[in-house]
Amino acid sequence: xxxxxxxxxxxxxxxxxxxxxxxxxxxxxxxxxxxxxxQELNLPTDLVDEVIMxxxxxEALAVEKKRNKLITVGVFSGLLVVIAASFLWFxxxxxxxxxxxxxxxxxxxxxxxxxxxxxxxxxxSQQNPEVFYWVTLQDAPVGKKLSLGCNxxxxxxxxxxxxxxxxxxxxKAVWLTYCKYKFHSGSPVGNWQVEMYLxxxxxxxxxxxxx
Numbered sequence: 001x002x003x004x005x006x007x008x009x010x011x012x013x014x015x016x017x018x019x020x021x022x023x024x025x026x027x028x029x030x031x032x033x034x035x036x037x038x039q040e041l042n043l044p045t046d047l048v049d050e051v052i053m054x055x056x057x058x059e060a061l062a063v064e065k066k067r068n069k070l071i072t073v074g075v076f077s078g079l080l081v082v083i084a085a086s087f088l089w090f091x092x093x094x095x096x097x098x099x100x101x102x103x104x105x106x107x108x109x110x111x112x113x114x115x116x117x118x119x120x121x122x123x124x125s126q127q128n129p130e131v132f133y134w135v136t137l138q139d140a141p142v143g144k145k146l147s148l149g150c151n152x153x154x155x156x157x158x159x160x161x162x163x164x165x166x167x168x169x170x171x172k173a174v175w176l177t178y179c180k181y182k183f184h185s186g187s188p189v190g191n192w193q194v195e196m197y198l199x200x201x202x203x204x205x206x207x208x209x210x211x
Contacts, residue, residue, distance in 0.1 A: 099139045100146070102196075102204040106136040109194065109206050122209045125187040132178045133194045135204050140175035149197045150179035155190025155210065183210065 006014065110117035110132050123131060133150060140146065150163040163179035179196065187210055195205040 096141045096144070097146075097198060097201070100141070100198055100203070101138050102135055103138060107196070107204045107206050108134050109208050110134060120208060122211060123183055123192075125183040125189070125210050126185055128182065128184050130180060130182040132180045133196065133206060134176065134178045135196050137175040137177060137203075138173070140170045140173055142170055142173060145169055146177075147199055148177060148179070148203075150181075151195045151197070152181045153193050153195065154188045155192060156188055160187065 108117070108119040109123075110120055111129060112118070112132070117132075117134070120131065123129060137146075146167045148163075148165060148167060151159050152161040152163075154160045161181045163181070165179065167175070167177055179194075181194070189210050191207060192210050193205050193207045196203045
């Protein structure tokens with residue numbers, strides 16, 4: 001038979017294990033000893049099995065409670081992480097949208113959709129024209145789409161028309177966009193204005209006259 005050899009570390013571990021098992025054995029009370037002790041205390045010995053079962057149930061219940069507590073703590077911690085991550089994402093997206101702005105003078109009302117467009121200050125509603133409100137966005141979020149809207153406010157202070165649309169995926173930080181409205185012969189004459197919004201945040205407005 002091959003001679004078993006142990007390293008110093010292994011031998012130390014072996015001694016520790018033997019000492020632990022020895023202590024456990026010394027702490028355990030055999031059934032005969034339990035019955036003898038109970039008899040000396042003038043207590044019934046026929047309840048030993050039932051008491052042992054109850055003790056084991058209590059130990060198992062304690063272990064289960066501890067495990068359930070650990071599971072609950074783990075689930076709660078996971079939820080906190082998800083909530084924190086969601087809040088951080090929401091705040092980041094909100095900040096991205098808050099960074100979008102327009103410069104004064106970069107918005108114009110035109111008849112045209114091409115690069116040769118000319119700014120309008122007066123619109124003749126009798127000609128039933130379709131006009132376009134162009135706005136240049138600064139710090140637009142590249143790779144995302146924006147939800148924009150326009151209010152066309154007539155000379156009575158009422159909203160004659162509302163646009164609501166989503167841009168194409170933005171590919172540059174300076175982004176040109178527009179909304180449109182078609183006037184008709186019944187449109188109120190006087191001073192109008194058109195406003196553009198990003199979600200519910202005001203971006204830009206332009207005033208003009210309808211005749």
